[in-house]
Amino acid sequence: MTAALYSTRLGHRTAIVSRGGGRAAMMQEVHNLLGIREETSGMELLQIGQEQLDAYGCDSYRDMITSCSRPEDEKHFQLSGNSADYVAEMVVLATGFNDVRPDPPLPRTGRGLHYCLHCDAHMFVDEPVYVMGHGESAVHVAAIMLNFTDEVDLLIRGKEPEWSDESAAVLENHPIDVIHADITGVQNGEDGWLKALEFEDGQTREYRGGFAMYGAEYNNGLARELGCAINDDGTIQVGDHGETSVDGVYAVGDCTPGHNQLPIALGQGAKAGIDIHFQLRDFPREPEQLDDLGPVRAEEVPGIPDELLEQAIDFHTYERQ
Secondary structure: OHHHHHHHHOOOOOEEEEOOOOOHHHOOOOOOOOOOOOOOOHHHHHHHHHHHHHHHOOEEEEOOEEEEEOOOOOOOEEEEEOOOEEEEOOEEEOOOEEEOOOOOOOOOEOOOEEOOHHHHHHHHOOOOEEEEOOOHHHHHHHHHHOOOOOOEEEEOOOOOOOOOHHHHHHHHOOOEEEEOOOEEEEEEOOOOOEEEEEEOOOOEEEOOEEEEOOOEEEOOHHHHHHOOOEOOOOOEOOOOOOEOOOOOEEEOHHHOOOOOOHHHHHHHHHHHHHHHHHHHOOOOOOHHHHHHHOOOOHHHOOOOOHHHHHHHHHHHHHHHO
């Protein structure tokens, strides 16, 4: 959406094709986003963004793209959705990933079950916390949580540990309790937040919340179909401005390497939108273009399409009223 915001405001016909939902839509409160109040939900944030896109003239379609290709010797990409087909000169992939959910029983997502340490660790300061998982990332996150609280349990839920000797040494030398028994029940408070977890060995342990660390499944199918280079972990390889290994294809957000954070995704979208503008803008003409097309005539400017020009005039006229 941020890439679309920039490309639309910079004068390029832009369409958003989204199936809706996503990790942002699940956020009950937005954290770490300067200027946005904490009580703002993910859905509210997306709705405001959609209203901005509409106001600037971005086209929006509720659809799911199932196939994307650029036929040989053709300039444009062909995108097929469940409801319609689309044609584009540039494509931005923001397909994200899916958190791998542990088996139930589980606390409610956002009310005791969390996936983003950097977003949610702050709410568990001086509270009892669990980390659920049996691999390297679970040990890593459990140790990090000691920066926020002195009550950290690592729940391996009856699985065999898959961490290294180095991680085992971390557990041995930090005050982290490893709980082997699986979870059999969840107790919630009146506010819906997690209160305690019940275990098959008869224990009941109180927690304010915690983190599930079972990895991610990256939605890279369209990138693979287009021939984009994919990293070993499933993320899409990108350059400094989101450009992939395929000319004209960009990728931003959680489907790319790095921290899965909303502010970072916003920055990536902005950089991609600006870079697309550099690639598509009509002016200034390069010297070789001037040789072929001649000087720019007054009637050729402004370069913004007529419909976006009218939209911008109407928008700023309304703003001044």
